[in-house]
Amino acid sequence: xxxxxxxxxxxxxxxxxxxxxxxxxxxxxxxxxxxxxxxxxxxxxxxxxxxxxxxxxxxxxxxxxxxxxxxxxxxxxxxxxxxxxxxxxxxxxxxxxxxxxxxxxxxxxxxxxxxxxxxxxxxxxxxxxxxxxxxxxxxxxxxxxxxxxxxxxxxxxxxxxxxxxxxxxxxxxxxxxxxxxxxxxxxxxxxxxxxxxxxxxxxxxxxxxxxxxxxxxxxxxxxxxxxxxxxxxxxxxxxxxxxxxxxxxxxxxxxxxxxxxxxxxxxxxxxxxxxxxxxxxxxxxxxxxxxxxxxxxxxxxxxxxxxxxxxxxxxxxxxxxxxxxxxxxxxxxxxxxxxxxxxxxxxxxxxxxxxxxxxxxxxxxxxxxxxxxxxxxxx
Amino acid sequence: xxxxxxxxxxxxxxxxxxxxxxxxxxxxxxxxxxxxxxxxxxxxxxxxxxxxxxxxxxxxxxxxxxxxxxxxxxxxxxxxxxxxxx
Amino acid sequence: xxxxxxxxxxxxxxxxxxxxxxxxxxxxxxxxxxxxxxxxxxxxxxxxxxxxxxxxxxxxxxxxxxxxxxxxxxxxxxxxxxxxxxxxxxxxxxxxxxxxxxxxxxxxxxxxxxxxxxxxxxxxxxxxxxxxxxxxxxxxxxxxxxxxxxxxxxxxxxxxxxxxxxxxxxxxxxxxxxxxxxxxxxxxxxxxxxxxxxxxxxxxxxxxxxxxxxxxxxxxxxxxxxxxxxxxxxxxxxxxxxxxxxxxxxxxxxxxxxxxxxxxxxxxxxxxxxxxxxxxxxxxxxxxxxxxxxxxxxxxxxxxxxxxxxxxxxx
Numbered sequence: 001x002x003x004x005x006x007x008x009x010x011x012x013x014x015x016x017x018x019x020x021x022x023x024x025x026x027x028x029x030x031x032x033x034x035x036x037x038x039x040x041x042x043x044x045x046x047x048x049x050x051x052x053x054x055x056x057x058x059x060x061x062x063x064x065x066x067x068x069x070x071x072x073x074x075x076x077x078x079x080x081x082x083x084x085x086x087x088x089x090x091x092x093x094x095x096x097x098x099x100x101x102x103x104x105x106x107x108x109x110x111x112x113x114x115x116x117x118x119x120x121x122x123x124x125x126x127x128x129x130x131x132x133x134x135x136x137x138x139x140x141x142x143x144x145x146x147x148x149x150x151x152x153x154x155x156x157x158x159x160x161x162x163x164x165x166x167x168x169x170x171x172x173x174x175x176x177x178x179x180x181x182x183x184x185x186x187x188x189x190x191x192x193x194x195x196x197x198x199x200x201x202x203x204x205x206x207x208x209x210x211x212x213x214x215x216x217x218x219x220x221x222x223x224x225x226x227x228x229x230x231x232x233x234x235x236x237x238x239x240x241x242x243x244x245x246x247x248x249x250x251x252x253x254x255x256x257x258x259x260x261x262x263x264x265x266x267x268x269x270x271x272x273x274x275x276x277x278x279x280x281x282x283x284x285x286x287x288x289x290x291x292x293x294x295x296x297x298x299x300x301x302x303x304x305x306x307x308x309x310x311x312x313x314x315x316x317x318x319x320x321x322x323x324x325x326x327x328x329x330x331x332x333x334x335x336x337x338x339x340x341x342x343x344x345x346x347x348x349x350x351x352x353x354x355x356x357x358x359x360x361x362x363x364x365x366x367x368x369x370x371x372x373x374x375x376x377x378x379x
Numbered sequence: 380x381x382x383x384x385x386x387x388x389x390x391x392x393x394x395x396x397x398x399x400x401x402x403x404x405x406x407x408x409x410x411x412x413x414x415x416x417x418x419x420x421x422x423x424x425x426x427x428x429x430x431x432x433x434x435x436x437x438x439x440x441x442x443x444x445x446x447x448x449x450x451x452x453x454x455x456x457x458x459x460x461x462x463x464x465x
Numbered sequence: 466x467x468x469x470x471x472x473x474x475x476x477x478x479x480x481x482x483x484x485x486x487x488x489x490x491x492x493x494x495x496x497x498x499x500x501x502x503x504x505x506x507x508x509x510x511x512x513x514x515x516x517x518x519x520x521x522x523x524x525x526x527x528x529x530x531x532x533x534x535x536x537x538x539x540x541x542x543x544x545x546x547x548x549x550x551x552x553x554x555x556x557x558x559x560x561x562x563x564x565x566x567x568x569x570x571x572x573x574x575x576x577x578x579x580x581x582x583x584x585x586x587x588x589x590x591x592x593x594x595x596x597x598x599x600x601x602x603x604x605x606x607x608x609x610x611x612x613x614x615x616x617x618x619x620x621x622x623x624x625x626x627x628x629x630x631x632x633x634x635x636x637x638x639x640x641x642x643x644x645x646x647x648x649x650x651x652x653x654x655x656x657x658x659x660x661x662x663x664x665x666x667x668x669x670x671x672x673x674x675x676x677x678x679x680x681x682x683x684x685x686x687x688x689x690x691x692x693x694x695x696x697x698x699x700x701x702x703x704x705x706x707x708x709x710x711x712x713x714x715x716x717x718x719x720x721x722x723x724x725x726x727x728x729x730x731x732x733x734x735x736x737x738x739x740x741x742x743x744x745x746x747x748x749x750x751x752x753x754x755x756x757x758x759x760x761x762x763x764x765x766x767x768x769x770x771x772x773x774x775x776x777x778x779x780x
Contacts, residue, residue, distance in 0.1 A: 400489035400684050400685075401683070405688070437647060438495055438644070439498075440490065440491055440495050441483075441484040442473045442484075442498060445469075445470045445471065446470075
């Protein structure tokens with residue numbers, strides 16, 4: 001007999017929690033902020049019940065980041081959740097996380113900005129900040145989700161990427177996705193993969209904590225396991241000690257990039273919908289992708305050969321998939337709830353191959369299927 | 380603080396580690412140290428006067444002073460590393 | 466005393482360059498020695514000790530000792546410590562912060578760590594100045610003193626770290642100075658044995674950046690000053706109000722053993738687990754009872770299934 005999956009009816013935010021728990025998250029630190037607070041509330045309820053799990057509310061978002069990096073170094077799978085203003089505060093420590101290669105997941109439920117902006121309205125204005133928010137040259141993985149089911153799936157993916165590549169992973173939701181209440185299913189244990197960080201197998205005296213390898217991702221011992229590593233935000237050599245030597249600095253920083261770069265095919269996730277014969281393609285992410293999905297269907301009814309490329313990975317930007325589409329289509333349409341942040345990326349990789357049109361909306365309302373449809377039929 | 384009598388202690392300075400702050404010379408109750416004006420570092424001049432109070436050893440910011448009993452027997456009871464857990 | 470320095474050498478990282486990078490006469494080295502001796506005397510292994518530091522001169526201390534060491538960002542050392550202690554309460558967490566770290570950029574974290582009573586030993590190395598960045602005034606620079614950014618004298622009042630820690634709810638509060646290494650050893654030892662948030666203020670003279678601008682001839686003059694103006698806290702309390710001017714009390718100001726946050730959290734978890742277990746048992750009992758009561762009913766198939774499940778559970 002076929003088993004039935006557990007079905008739940010809940011918010012996107014709650015699905016994030018379910019995903020995190022399935023992925024093995026055992027530590028959450030956060031600070032309340034609309035519209036991400038539900039993640040924290042449900043975590044506060046659930047984590048103390050779970051096996052060996054910790055929930056703590058910190059005094060601000062900076063402290064939340066500090067706490068999760070500390071817990072990550074102590075061997076936990078960690079997460080925090082926030083929204084625009086809190087995300088701004090977190091930036092310094094996201095850079096620290098990149099530098100010391102601490103696996104962690106940061107959920108940013110985007111709301112209208114800048115500054116306090118529109119706490120209860122959706123926007124997608126943090127896209128470039130998620131990529132370039134912290135100072136210094138660094139690689140980072142940014143994911144997004146458009147449905148409640150995807151909130152769960154992408155949270156699991158985010159944890160896996162974080163642990164696999166020892167890097168902070170940012171999950172960008174928007175207020176609409178986070179506050180949509182709909183049905184979703186919990187996958188069976190055999191239906192998803194859970195990846196945990198690799199711990200060193202050599203004795204402590206042989207261990208070089210930041211040594212290069214084929215994968216470029218060094219094993220990570222938890223604190224107290226006998227390895228006595230020095231962890232620093234200063235540029236460090238392969239022993240973890242601060243260095244000023246140009247050759248060591250070069251090696252350290254280029255390895256940070258290479259460990260992400262060489263796994264692009266694994267990391268870049270997109271979903272294509274009716275793109276095989278599309279003449280006009282919509283490139284969208286987050287809740288806008290749902291509107292685009294409807295718009296594509298309706299455009300097809302009206303005889304326009306439309307397709308949708310939904311970006312699940314925002315950064316590293318899925319260049320091959322977008323270029324492939326650009327070569328086939330007459331026009332790419334990029335609707336987003338900002339003044340054009342992802343469309344910059346699309347235009348960059350398009351590099352004159354085809355026409356790129358944008359739809360921008362910054363009034364705190366979602367982009368509707370009708371709005372996209374109007375643009376699709378005009379092209 | 381085993382011995383408090385004069386003349387029972389050897390005082391050694393690691394010249395490589397001494398930065399010449401002069402704390403030992405200034406606060407030694409028995410004036411065992413002197414600042415070497417050429418090298419800019421402390422040197423031992425009155426070892427016989429040392430009463431093993433331990434001030435210099437505790438207060439040397441650079442861990443450059445070692446006090447040890449004069450008739451140095453090198454058995455393990457004198458070896459601190461044996462006590463320390465790995 | 467013969468073993469003091471050798472003991473310290475045993476705990477230093479042998480692949481680091483010595484002498485350390487601190488200036489001649491800097492008190493930070495004395496604290497480092499005290500810390501090592503206290504950890505050794507407490508009988509802790511190197512593996513179970515985590516030393517977390519912030520940014521600045523004090524931040525550089527962590528790299529020299531052979532413990533688990535973390536050099537964090539400016540002011541956030543306590544937040545890392547909170548995460549680590551909650552994630553693994555077995556670890557002994559020691560936080561080294563400068564005055565800028567602990568009171569200016571990280572002031573919020575300090576009072577909240579104290580309020581939370583997280584099981585962390587925080588040592589604030591107070592040199593009354595920003596040493597690493599070139600001698601700018603800090604929130605503990607005394608009024609009317611000079612620095613690079615207060616060339617005409619500091620106008621603002623300075624923080625009293627001990628008062629602040631007492632007010633925010635720390636479990637253990639002490640003050641000591643670079644001139645009192647023995648007291649420092651003792652105080653750190655007491656803190657390591659005490660649960661909850663323990664705070665030690667360690668006065669560490671900085672001649673390079675502070676002394677030079679404030680009419681101290683050399684580092685020794687600053688130590689002499691510490692020697693003359695400090696007084697044991699009990700004696701200080703007995704002193705008349707009018708004679709307290711310019712006297713710095715040192716010693717242990719407060720010691721209590723309120724349960725730490727991680728202990729309280731473990732307590733809540735234990736309660737929840739117990740309730741969960743009871744609920745599961747009650748559900749089991751409830752499942753068994755109606756099965757018996759339903760015996761005369763013809764629904765045999767269902768009953769058979771239930772007993773099978775029970776057996777499965779037990780297996």
